[in-house]
Amino acid sequence: MQRVEVTGSAIKRIAAEGALPIQILNQETIAKTGATNVAELIQALPAMQGFTISAISAGTNSGGRVTASIHDIGESYTLVLLNGRRLAPQGSGSAVNLQAIPMSAVERVEILTDGASALYGSDAIAGVVNFILKRNQQGGDIEASYNTPTENRAGDSKYVSASYGFGDLETKGFNVLAAYRHDQQSQIKATERDFAKTAYIPFDFHGNHYIYDRTSTATIPANVTATFNNNIPSTGFSPYLKKNGACPAMNFVSLNNTATTQNCAFDFVQTVEVVPENKRDSLFLKGTLNVSDNLQLFSDFAFSRFDITARIAPNTAPFTIAANSAMFTEYVAPYLSAQQLANIKSVSGNYRTYDWGTRDSRTVTDSTHLVVGADGNAAGWNLNSGLTWSRNKIDEQYVGGYAKDKEFRAMLANRSFDPFAAIGGQSDATKTLIADSLFHGSIREASTTLKSADLRASHDLFALGGGAAQLGVGADYRQYHYEQTPLAKDSDIYNFNAVPALDMKRDSYGVFTEVLAPLFKQLELTAALRYDSIDAIEDALANKTMGKKASKTTYKISTRYQPTQAVLLRGSFGTGFKAPSMLDIGQSLVSAGFTAGSYTCPIQHPEYCRPGKTQYNLLSGGNENLKPETSKQFSLGIRLEPSAALSMGLDLWDVTIRDAVSGVSEQQAFGDPVKFRDLFTTYTEPSTGNTYWAFKSLSVNIGRQHNRGIDWDATSRYRFGWGTLIATVNGTHMLKADYTLPGTDNQWTSSMNFFGVNNAVTFRNLARFSATLDTGKLSNTLMLNYRNGYTDASATVRNTATNANETIRLDVPSYSTLDWQGRYLVSKAITLRLGVKNLLDREPPLSLRASSGHQVGYDPRYADPLGRQVYVTGNYKF
Numbered sequence: 001m002q003r004v005e006v007t008g009s010a011i012k013r014i015a016a017e018g019a020l021p022i023q024i025l026n027q028e029t030i031a032k033t034g035a036t037n038v039a040e041l042i043q044a045l046p047a048m049q050g051f052t053i054s055a056i057s058a059g060t061n062s063g064g065r066v067t068a069s070i071h072d073i074g075e076s077y078t079l080v081l082l083n084g085r086r087l088a089p090q091g092s093g094s095a096v097n098l099q100a101i102p103m104s105a106v107e108r109v110e111i112l113t114d115g116a117s118a119l120y121g122s123d124a125i126a127g128v129v130n131f132i133l134k135r136n137q138q139g140g141d142i143e144a145s146y147n148t149p150t151e152n153r154a155g156d157s158k159y160v161s162a163s164y165g166f167g168d169l170e171t172k173g174f175n176v177l178a179a180y181r182h183d184q185q186s187q188i189k190a191t192e193r194d195f196a197k198t199a200y201i202p203f204d205f206h207g208n209h210y211i212y213d214r215t216s217t218a219t220i221p222a223n224v225t226a227t228f229n230n231n232i233p234s235t236g237f238s239p240y241l242k243k244n245g246a247c248p249a250m251n252f253v254s255l256n257n258t259a260t261t262q263n264c265a266f267d268f269v270q271t272v273e274v275v276p277e278n279k280r281d282s283l284f285l286k287g288t289l290n291v292s293d294n295l296q297l298f299s300d301f302a303f304s305r306f307d308i309t310a311r312i313a314p315n316t317a318p319f320t321i322a323a324n325s326a327m328f329t330e331y332v333a334p335y336l337s338a339q340q341l342a343n344i345k346s347v348s349g350n351y352r353t354y355d356w357g358t359r360d361s362r363t364v365t366d367s368t369h370l371v372v373g374a375d376g377n378a379a380g381w382n383l384n385s386g387l388t389w390s391r392n393k394i395d396e397q398y399v400g401g402y403a404k405d406k407e408f409r410a411m412l413a414n415r416s417f418d419p420f421a422a423i424g425g426q427s428d429a430t431k432t433l434i435a436d437s438l439f440h441g442s443i444r445e446a447s448t449t450l451k452s453a454d455l456r457a458s459h460d461l462f463a464l465g466g467g468a469a470q471l472g473v474g475a476d477y478r479q480y481h482y483e484q485t486p487l488a489k490d491s492d493i494y495n496f497n498a499v500p501a502l503d504m505k506r507d508s509y510g511v512f513t514e515v516l517a518p519l520f521k522q523l524e525l526t527a528a529l530r531y532d533s534i535d536a537i538e539d540a541l542a543n544k545t546m547g548k549k550a551s552k553t554t555y556k557i558s559t560r561y562q563p564t565q566a567v568l569l570r571g572s573f574g575t576g577f578k579a580p581s582m583l584d585i586g587q588s589l590v591s592a593g594f595t596a597g598s599y600t601c602p603i604q605h606p607e608y609c610r611p612g613k614t615q616y617n618l619l620s621g622g623n624e625n626l627k628p629e630t631s632k633q634f635s636l637g638i639r640l641e642p643s644a645a646l647s648m649g650l651d652l653w654d655v656t657i658r659d660a661v662s663g664v665s666e667q668q669a670f671g672d673p674v675k676f677r678d679l680f681t682t683y684t685e686p687s688t689g690n691t692y693w694a695f696k697s698l699s700v701n702i703g704r705q706h707n708r709g710i711d712w713d714a715t716s717r718y719r720f721g722w723g724t725l726i727a728t729v730n731g732t733h734m735l736k737a738d739y740t741l742p743g744t745d746n747q748w749t750s751s752m753n754f755f756g757v758n759n760a761v762t763f764r765n766l767a768r769f770s771a772t773l774d775t776g777k778l779s780n781t782l783m784l785n786y787r788n789g790y791t792d793a794s795a796t797v798r799n800t801a802t803n804a805n806e807t808i809r810l811d812v813p814s815y816s817t818l819d820w821q822g823r824y825l826v827s828k829a830i831t832l833r834l835g836v837k838n839l840l841d842r843e844p845p846l847s848l849r850a851s852s853g854h855q856v857g858y859d860p861r862y863a864d865p866l867g868r869q870v871y872v873t874g875n876y877k878f
Contacts, residue, residue, distance in 0.1 A: 019524060019526055019558045019559060019560035019570045019572065020112060020114045020558060020570070020572060020635075021112070021113050021114055021570075021635065021637055021651045021653075021711065022110055022111065022112050022113075023045070023047065023110075023111040023113065024108060024109070024110050024111075025041070025108060025109040025111075026107075026108045027106075027107060027108065030106070030109070031823075031833065031873075032770070032772065032781045032783070032821055032823075033783070033819075034819060034821055034833075034835045034837055034871060036103075036145065036147060036157055036159060036183070036871075037098075037099075037103055037183060037280075038098045038099075038101040038103050038106070038131070039053075039054065039066035039098040039099065041103075041109070042068050042098060042109070042129065043066070043068070044768075044785060045111070045768075046711075046730060046731045046732045046766035046767055046768055047070055047071060047111065047113055047711060047732050047766075048068060048069060048070060049069060049071065049072035049732075049762060049763060049766065050069040050072040050073070050074055050075065050760060050762070051066070051067045051068055051069040051075055052065055052066055052067045052075060052095075053066060053860060053861055054066050054099075054275075054276065054278070054308070055274065055275060055276070055853055055855065055860040055861075055865075056853035056860070056861075063090070063306075063308060063363035063365050063394050063396065064099060064276065064278055064306060064308035064310070064363060064365070065090050065091075065095075065097045065099070065365075066097065066098045066099060067080075067095045067096065067097070067098060068080055068096075068098060068129050069126065070111070070113055070115075070126040070127040070129070071113070071126055071127070071653065071655070071707055071709060071732065071734075072707060072734070072737060072760075072762045073115075073125060073126035073655055073657075073705075073707050074126065075095040076093050076094055076095050076578070076581070076661075077115070077123070077124070077125040077126040077576075077578065077631075077657075078095075078124070078126045078127060078128075078129060079094065079117070079120055079121065079123065079124035079127070079128045079129070080095075080096035080098070080101075080128075080129045080131075081120065081128060081129070081130040081131065082101065082130075082131050082133070082300070082302065082369060083130075083131070083132060083133055083300055083371070084120075084130060084132075085371055085386060085388050085452075085454070086120070086121075086388065086390070086450060086452060086478070087100060087367070087369055087390050087392075087450070088367070088369070088390035088391050088392040088448045088449060088450040088480075089392060089448055089450075089480075090365070090392045090394070090448065091448060091482070091581065091583060092448060092480065092482040092504065092581045092582035092583040092584075093581030093582075093583070093584070094123060094578075094581070097306075097365065097367065097392060099280065099304065099306040099365065099367070100302075100304045100306075100365075100367030100369070100392065101131050101302075101304075102133070102179060102181065102282040102283070102284040102302050102304060103161075103181060103183075103282070104143070104161035104162075104163060104179045104180070104181035104282070104284070105133045105134055105163065105177075105179040105282075105284035105286075105302070106131055106132070106133060106134075107132050107133055107134045107135065108132045109129065109130070109131055109132070110128075110129075110130045110132060111127065111128070111129050111130075112124075112127045112128040112129075112130070113127045113651070113653065113711055114127060114558075114572055114633070114635050114651075114653065115127050115574070115576055115631070115633050115655060116554060116556055116574045116575060116576035116631065116633060117556075118512040118513075118514055118528035118529065118530040118554075118555075118556055119456070119472075119474065119512065119514070119528075121476075121510060121530075121532065122510075122530050122532050122552070122554040122575075122576050122577040122578070123576065123577065123578040123579075124576070125576040125578060125629075125631045125633070125655060125657065126655065133284060133286065133300070133302075134163065134165070134177055134179070134286070135175070135177070135286065135288070136165070136168065136169045136170075136175045136177075136288070137163065137164075137165030137175070137177050138165050138166065138167075138168055138175075139164070139165065139877060139878055140162065140163065140164040140165075140877065140878045141161075141162065141163045141164070141875065141876070141877050141878075142160075142161070142162045142875070142876045142878075143159075143160070143161045143162075143873065143874065143875040143876075144158075144159070144160040144161075144873070144874055145158060145159050145160075145871060145872065145873035145874075146158045146871060146872055147837075147869050147870070147871035148869060148870055148871070149188075149866050149867050149868065149869045150841070150867065150868045150869070150870060151192075151193070151841075151867045151868070152192045154186065154187070154188045154189065154192045155185070155186055155187070155188040155192075155275050155865075155866050156186050157183070157184060157185040157186065158183075158184055159181060159182060159183040159184070160181070160182055161179065161180065161181035161182075162179070162180055162181075163177065163178065163179035163180070163284075164177070164178055164179075165177040165178075169288060169290055169296075173289065173290040174287075174288060174289045174290065175286075175287070175288045176285075176286070176287050176288075177284070177285070177286040177287075178283075178284070178285050179283070179284040179285075180281075180282070180283050180284075181280075181281070181282050182279070182280070182281050183278075183279060183280040183281075184278075184279045185275070185276075185277065185278045185279070186277055187273050187275060187276060187277040187309075187311070188273060188274050188275035188865060188866070189272075189273055189274070190269050190270065190271075190272050190273065190274050190855065190856075191270055192274075193274060193843075193865055193867070194843075195843050195844055195846070195857050195858055195865075196269070196274050196844075196855055196856070196857050196858060196865060197269065197270065197857075198267055198269050198270065198856070198857070199213070199214040199215045199216075199267050199268060199269040199270075199856045199857075200212075200213055200214075200215055200252050200265075200267055201213075201214075201846075201848075201856070201857055202800075203846060205808060205810060208799055208801065209799075209800045209801065210797040210798060210799055210800065210806070210808070211255060211797060211798045211800060212795060212797045212848050213252070213254065213255035213256060213265065213797075213798065214269070214850065214856045215251075215252055215254060215265030215266055215267050215268065216265055216266050216268050216313070216316075216352070216615070217236070217254060217256075217263045217264075217265050217266075217350055217612075217614050217615075218266065218316035218317075218318075218350045218351065218352045219238070219251055219263070219264050219265060219266040219350065219351070219352050220250075220251075220266065220314075220351065220352045220353075220354040220355075220419075220422070220423055221238070221239070221240045221248065221264075221351075221419065221420045221421055221422050221425075222239075222319075222349035222350055222351035222352075222419040222420055223236060223237065223238050223263045223264060223349065223350045224236065224237055224238070224239060224321070224331065224332055224335075224347065224348070224349055224350075225347070225348050225349075225350060225610065225611055226332065226336065226340065226344065226345075226346070226347045227345045227346045227347075227606070227607065228340055228343040228344060228345050229343045229344075229345050230343050231606060232339065232340060232343050233260050233611075234260065234606075234609065234610075234611045235260050235261065235336075235340070235611055236260070236261040236262070236263050236350075236610075236611035236612055236614075237261065237262040237263060237335055238262065238263050238264040239331040239332070239335065239420055240264060240420065240422065241253065241262060241263070241264050242262065242334075242335045247264035247265075248264070248422040248423065249422070249423055250266060250267050250270060250423060251264040251265060251266050251267065252264070252265050252267065253265070255798045255805070256598050256612060256613040256614065257612060257613075258600075258611075258612040258613060260611050260612060261611050261612030261613075263612070266313075266352050268312075268313035268314075268352075268854070269313075269854070269855070269856045269857075271311075271312070271313045271314060271354075271358050272311065272312050272313055272358075272854045272855065273310065273311050273312075274855050274860065274865045275865060275866065276308050276309060276310040276311070277308070277309050278306065278307060278308035278309070279306075279307050280304065280305065280306045280307070281304070281305045282302070282303065282304040282305075283301075283302070283303045283304075284300075284301070284302045284303075285299075285300075285301040285302075286298070286299070286300050286301075287299045294376050294377045294378065295374060295375075295376040295377075296374065296375045296376060297372075297373070297374050298371075298372075298373055298374070298375065299370075299371065299372045299373075300369070300370070300371040301369070301370050301371075302367070302368075302369040302370075303366070303367065303368050303369075304365075304366070304367040305364065305365070305366050305367075306364070306365040306367070307362070307363075307364050307365075308362070308363055308365075309360055309361070309362040309363075309399065310360075310361050310362075310363075311358040311359065311360050311361075311400075311401075312358060312359050312361075312854050313352070313358065313359065313854065314352050314353045314354045314356060314357065314358055314359065314401055315352070315353045315356065315359050315401055315402060315403070315494075315495070316350070316351070316352060316353075316495065316594075317351045317352070317353050317403070317408070317419075317494055317495055317687060318348050318349065318350050318351065318495065318685055318687050318688050318690070319348060319349050319351060319412055319419065319687060319688060320346070320347070320348050320687075320688045320689070320690075321347040321348060321349055322347075323344045323347060326415075327415070327420075328347060330420075331420050332347055346690060348688045348690055349419055349420075351419040353401070353403060354423055355417070355423075355426050355430075355431070355434055356401050356402070356403055356434055356437075356438060357400050357401045357438075358400060358401050359398075359400070359401035359402060360398070360399045360400030360401055361396065361397070361398060361399070362396075362397045362398075362399045363394055363395070363396050363397070364394065364395045364397070365392065365393070365394045366391075366392075366393045366394075366395075367390075367391070367392050367393075368389075368390065368391050368393075369388075369389075369390045369391075370388070370389045370390070371386050371387070371388050372386065372387050373385055373386030373387065374386075380459055380460065381457045381458065381459045382457065382458045382459070383455075383456070383457050384455075384456045384457075385453075385454065385455045385456070386453070386454055387452070387453050388450065388451070388452040388453070388454075389449075389450070389451055390449070390450040390452075391447055391448065391449045391450070392447065392448045393445070393446070393447035393448075394445065394446050394447070395442055395444075395445050396442065396443055396444050396445075396446075397440075397441060397442045397443065398439055398440065398441065398443055398488075398493070399440055400438065400440075401438075402438065402439045402493050402494075402496070403434075403437050403438065403439065403493070403494045404437050404438070404439050404492065404493065404494065405490075405491050405492060405493055405494045405496070406491070407433075407436065407437035408437055408494040409494070411430075411433055411434075411437065416429075416430055416433050417430045417433070417434070439488075439492060439493050441487070441488065442487040442488070443486070443487055443488040443493075443498075443499070444484060444485065444486050444487055444488070444499045445483075445484070445485045445487060446482070446483065446484040446485070446502075447482070447483050448480060448481070448482050449480070449481040449483075450478060450479070450480055450481075451478070451479045451481075452476060452477060452478040452479070453476065453477045454474065454475070454476040454477075455474055455475055455476075456472070456473075456474040457472070457473050457474065458470055458471065458472040458473075459471050461515075464517060464518050464519055464520075465518070465519055465520040465521065466518030466519060466520045466521045466522070466523065466524060467518040467521075468518075469515065469516065469517045469518070470515070470516040471513070471514070471515055471516075472512075472513065472514035472515075472516070472528075473511075473512070473513045473514075474511070474512050474513075475509075475510065475511045475512075476509070476510050477507070477508070477509055477510075478507070478508045478509075478510075479505065479506070479507045479508075480505070480506050480508075480582065481504070481505045482502060482503075482504045482505075482582050482583070483502060483503050483504075484499060484500070484501060484502040484503075485501060486498045486499045486500065486501055490686055494687060495685065495686050495687035496686060497590065497591035497686065499590060500587075500588050500590060501541055502541070502583075502586075502587070503539070503540040503541045504537050504538065504539055504540070504546075504582045504583075504586055505537070505538045505540065506534065506535055506536070506537050506538065506582055507534075507535045508532065508533065508534040508535065508579075509532070509533045510530060510531065510532045510533070511530070511531050512528065512529065512530040512531070513528070513529050513530075514526065514527070514528040514529075515527050515528075522561060522562050522563055523559070523560070523561050523562075524559065524560040524561075525557070525558075525559050526556075526557070526558045526559070526560075527555070527556070527557050528555060528556045528557075528574075529553065529554075529555050530553070530554050530555070531551070531552075531553045531554075532551060532552060532554070532577060533549070533550075533551040534549065534550045534551065534579040534628075535549050536548055536549050537582050537585060537586050539586060546585055546586040546624055547580070547585040547586070547624055547626070550577075550579050550628045552577040552628070552630070554574065554575040554576055554577050555574060555575055556572060556573070556574030556575070557572065557573050557574065558570070558571065558572035558573075558574075559571055559572070565641075566640060566641050566642050567638070567639070567640060568638065568639040568640075568649075569637070569638055570635075570636075570637045570638075570639075570651075571634070571635060571636045571637065572633075572634060572635050573632075573633070573634040574632075574633055574634075575630065575631060575632050575633075576629075576630065576631035576632075576633065576657075577628060577629070577630055577631070578628060578629045578630075578631075579628045579629075580626040580627075580628065580629070580661050580699065581661075583622055584622050584623065584626055584661055584699040585622050585623065585624055585626055585699075586622050586624070587620070587621055587622035588621060588622070589619050589620070589621035589681075589696065590619065590620060590621065591617065591618075591619060591683070592618045592619060592620040592697065593617075593618050594615040594616065594617060594618055595615050595616050595617075595618050595666045595670075595695060596615075596666065596850040596851045597615070597666065597667065597670075597850040598613050598614050598615050599613060599614070599615075599616060599666075599670040600612070600613050601693065602616075602669070602670055602673035602680055602693055602695075603673055603677070603680060603693060605693070607691065608682055608691060608692050608693045609692070609693065610692055610693075616692065616693055616694055616695055617683040617692065617693075617694035617695070618666070618694065618695055618697060619681065619683065619694050619695070619696045619697065620696070620697045620698070621696060621697075621698050621699075622698070622699055623698055623699045623700060626661060626699060626700075626701060627659045627701050628659065629657055629658065629659050629660055629661060629701075630657070630658050630659065631655060631656060631657045631658070632655075632656050633653065633654060633655040633656070634653070634654050635651055635652065635653040635654070636651070636652045637649060637650065637651035637652070638650060638651075644717070645716055645717045645718065646714070646715070646716050646717075647714070647715050648712075648713065648714035648715070649712070649713055649714075650710050650711065650712040650713075651710065651711045651712075652708075652709075652710050653708065653709060653710075653711065654706075654707070654708040654736075655705075655706070655707050655708070656704065656705070656706045657704065657705040657706075658703075658704050659701040659703070659704075660701065660702050660703070660704065660705045660739070661699055661700070661701060661702070662699075662700065662702040662739075662742060662758065663697050663698055663699055663700055663702075663742060664676055664679055664697075664698075664700065664742040665742075665757050665758060665759055666695055666697070667757060667759070667794075668741070668742065668757050669695055670695070679695060679696045679697075679698065680693055680694070680695060680696070681693075681694055681696055682694060700742055702739065702740060702741070702742040703739070703740030703741070703742070703744055703745035703746075704739065704740050704745060705738070705739040705740075706736050706738045706739070707734070707736055707737055707738075707762075708734070708735040708736035709732055709733055709734040709735050709736070710732070710733045710735065711730075711731075711732050712730065712731055712732075712733065713728065713729065713730035713731075714728070714729050714730075715727070715728045716728075722775055723773055723774050723775035723776070724773075724774045725771065725772070725773050725774075726771070726772045726774070727769075727770070727771040727772075728769070728770045728771075729767065729768070729769045729770070730767070730768055731765060731766055731767030731768065731786075732765075732766050732767075733764065733765055734752060734762055734763065734764045734765070736750075736752070737750055737751050737752045737762035738750045738752075739751075739758070741757065742757075750762075752764055753788065753789070753790040753791060754790060754791045755790065755791060755792050755793040755794075755809070755849060759793075759849070759851040760861075761790045761862065763787045763788055763790065763862075764788055765786070765787070765788045766786070766787050766788075767785075767786045767787075768783065768784065768785050768786070769783070769784040769786075770782070770783045770784075771783075777824055777825040777826075778822070778823070778824050778825075779822070779823045780820070780821070780822050780823075781819075781820065781821045781822075781823070782818065782819070782820055783818070783819040783820075783821075784816060784817075784818050784819075785816065785817050785818075785819070786814065786815075786816045787814065787815050787816075787862065788814045789811060789812050789813045789814040789815075789845075790812050791809050791810075791811060791812070792809050792810035792811070792812045792847050792848055792849060793809070793847070793848060793849040793850065793851075794807055794808075794809050795807070795808060795809070795810070795848035795849075795850070797848070810846065810847065810848055812845050812846070812847055812859075813845050815842065815844070815845060815862065815863050816842065817837070817838045817839075817840070817842050817864070818838070818839045818840055819835065819836065819837045819838065819839060820835060820836050820839055821833055821834070821835035821836075822834050822835070828877075829876055829877050829878060830874070830875070830876050830877075831874070831875040832872070832873070832874050832875075833871075833872065833873040833874075833875075834870075834871075834872050835870070835871050835872075835873075836868065836869065836870050836871075837866075837868070837869040837871070838864065838866070838867060838868045838869060839868065840868075841867050841868035842867075843863075843867065844858035844859070844860075844862075844863030844864070844865060845858065845863065846858065847859040847862075
């Protein structure tokens with residue numbers, strides 16, 4: 001039998017002999033899911049939790065980055081490979097953007113749900129996702145698909161792909177394969193989905209009627225903030241509300257008002273998207289040449305361009321109001337007491353640039369991946385070596401909604417527009433000035449380049465009772481280079497903070513060995529040892545090194561025991577090691593927007609407190625004192641195949657991480673500002689010069705993290721005279737999702753079925769059931785996806801009966817979707833598929849979380865806003 005490389009092992013062997021739990025998705029399995037891209041395919045698997053989704057690009061600079069995260073251990077601990085080799089991550093860490101994977105070229109996906117691979121690196125603590133691309137294809141393949149939601153038809157998507165291969169490795173000694181694909185996804189506005197259309201949400205809970213208010217006090221028309229001398233408390237109010245007794249359209253009287261505030265609040269959600277518009281072009285080329293019976297040369301080239309435009313609420317534009325100005329006389333003075341007027345210190349307006357349009361951020365991500373290598377045999381050794389050059393590059397552009405600094409300040413000074421006018425109150429002349437003041441252009445470029453070289457070899461050692469013992473050895477070198485170039489200055493855009501220039505580089509080296517010992521036909525032992533050395537970071541701009549060099553030896557022991565043909569037992573134990581990312585260590589303190597929630601002043605100060613309850617500025621930065629993370633993990637599994645019609649199994653796994661890198665959440669810090677005093681600093685607004693408190697989100701070693709669970713599955717096959725029914729059910733049952741509170745190593749908490757201090761939920765049960773009935777040319781597949789309910793984030797809401805604020809946690813119900821697909825084989829060359837995703841049109845359940853993007857009313861990480869979708873796919877082979 002042909003020996004192949006199994007994900008997670010350096011030794012080539014017959015795939016069925018492996019001792020580690022590997023989930024394999026072949027092309028037909030992938031097609032039956034109806035997934036239109038790699039992220040949709042991977043993130044729907046029950047073993048995946050805790051990943052980044054594309055929707056949070058609305059309000060962040062993620063650029064639509066999507067990731068994989070096995071068992072909720074984390075995306076930075078889940079290693080994503082292309083044909084067994086690393087890709088350049090997006091950012092300076094290890095998390096790969098799944099948008100870079102060419103979907104049309106994928107032959108199968110192998111998911112190793114056991115961590116710390118000696119072959120790929122000891123940082124693969126959660127496991128490995130290996131995308132195996134097509135090889136030795138002859139002939140062509142064209143496929144096209146169209147998908148549309150049934151509600152408003154907003155959010156439709158489509159793709160077309162083509163691949164062609166010529167040559168045959170077996171008969172001609174060479175093969176060349178080319179594959180191309182184009183994808184398009186249209187936007188969905190929040191107002192096009194009832195569950196996501198407002199930040200001012202009425203709802204019922206435990207027999208009471210409440211209102212949840214996530215509106216913003218950066219409004220149109222503007223609110224006013226005034227501070228005073230002689231310890232007189234600051235105040236905030238809406239001149240429009242004061243004058244008219246009510247707020248204008250798209251605004252509400254803020255439920256966050258206090259004794260010193262009387263603000264209107266803008267319903268920003270009416271202007272945002274829940275699904276951003278995007279398109280993707282991907283190209284894959286592969287060439288393979290048999291030089292001789294013992295030497296094969298190969299080259300892989302993959303290129304992907306992902307273009308996403310995310311639209312969020314119009315920009316916030318605080319501005320200064322001079323105490324002797326006409327604006328002050330008209331909009332401020334009438335609403336201040338004589339004592340306040342006599343002690344004026346500063347006055348500012350908090351304005352929303354609605355007339356400039358939504359903030360439109362376009363990010364173009366180019367992912368380029370090139371591997372050249374050789375695979376051969378010499379003196380009884382199986383050898384494989386490769387050189388990799390891989391780069392992930394982004395260009396972030398502002399294409400709407402951002403005002404030029406000079407022009408906006410001039411319009412404020414000469415009162416070309418009135419920030420206290422309601423929506424629609426600007427003149428035609430002002431609209432022309434607004435159009436001329438819009439900024440369009442790139443604000444930054446950033447790239448991560450990976451250069452690596454690897455050598456792997458395996459050899460039979462000596463005979464044992466179950467066959468030949470085998471030895472695997474190897475070494476690898478990697479260099480990561482992260483660069484960021486600011487292309488816009490503070491003075492280019494109103495109230496803008498330019499990103500810092502960065503140029504960081506780090507080298508790492510690794511050597512490993514692995515021994516496979518089949519002691520008997522029924523018993524096999526494998527032991528692996530790896531040594532990694534990771535250099536300190538070279539900062540080319542500061543001409544210094546940051547952080548410290550780190551090194552560690554890790555190991556893994558696994559066993560496979562098969563006492564009968566129907567029973568297989570397996571287990572493993574190992575250790576892992578991961579260095580912090582370069583940005584976690586070396587990023588300077590930079591502006592990162594605003595807190596997701598609204599808070600009262602964390603530290604009483606006459607100058608730095610904003611009036612009432614509101615959002616505060618958010619800063620993010622690195623920490624040169626971060627330590628490497630270490631892990632221990634084990635797994636125990638059993639597989640049963642009592643007959644050819646039934647197979648089942650389960651694997652218990654456990655992962656403990658020490659010195660895990662994370663950060664204190666804003667809810668934690670504002671909940672106990674005395675304890676976390678060091679995380680509060682001051683921030684000066686570029687637009688007004690006013691200084692307020694700001695929260696620093698810094699990378700810290702949070703202590704320990706402990707995850708444990710069971711992966712389980714069962715498959716049955718029934719043959720009838722007229723067809724075959726195959727039913728599969730698989731899932732993950734979590735037993736632990738514990739971690740110590742940031743800054744401690746002994747105060748444990750959990751996010752199990754509970755929205756934790758990490759702003760996330762770990763679901764105890766995720767499952768998928770699939771049943772396919774094949775009846776010749778026609779097959780039908782039903783697929784049920786399930787995740788259990790959970791306790792939502794703590795939220796402050798207004799009880800409409802008592803008019804008092806209360807703090808509650810919703811019980812978010814379970815979320816299930818049912819999919820159907822019919823496949824018809826028109827001929828050997830033509831295949832048609834018709835499918836419906838979310839057949840019962842299940843809407844996302846209500847959630848009051850204040851994190852993970854600008855969407856409000858549901859959690860986009862845990863439920864799909866697209867609703868019911870109908871799709872059709874056609875495939876032609878020639």
